Ligand SMILES: Nc1ncnc2c1ncn2[C@@H]1O[C@H](COP(=O)(O)OP(=O)(O)OP(=O)(O)O)[C@@H](O)[C@H]1O
């Protein structure tokens with residue numbers, strides 16, 4: 527199993543979520559986060575608010591998937607999260623040792 531963490535532009539969240547739903551992603555966790563990438567110190571305007579620090583609002587997605595499904599999810603993120611501009615985000619992929627569905631006690635792929 528893999529654990530895919532993606533940091534994306536908030537304006538792209540609806541499109542990314544729809545694409546993941548369509549592909550059959552069964553669950554995910556979403557957080558509102560702040561982050562910074564390579565353009566450190568660059569002041570940008572986001573929805574009318576100027577951020578004087580170099581932190582920008584982003585959406586973080588966390589998705590646990592089977593090994594067989596990981597490349598599909600990464601490809602969806604590449605396509606649906608892209609605007610072609612700076613700040614489009616990053617995708618981090620981890621090996622996932624174990625998953626437990628608390629209600630049933632199922633583990634591994636069965637628990638996804
Ligand atoms: N090396 C990193 N480690 C952890 N989080 C990162 C890293 N790089 C980027 N991020 C996260 O991803 C968000 C988006 O990064 P961003 O897309 O600006 O990366 P970038 O490398 O600057 O690429 P680009 O040049 O396309 O802007 C950041 O706000 C931050 O939350």
Ligand SMILES: [Mg+2]
Nearest residue numbers: 563564565613
């Ligand atoms: Mg950047």
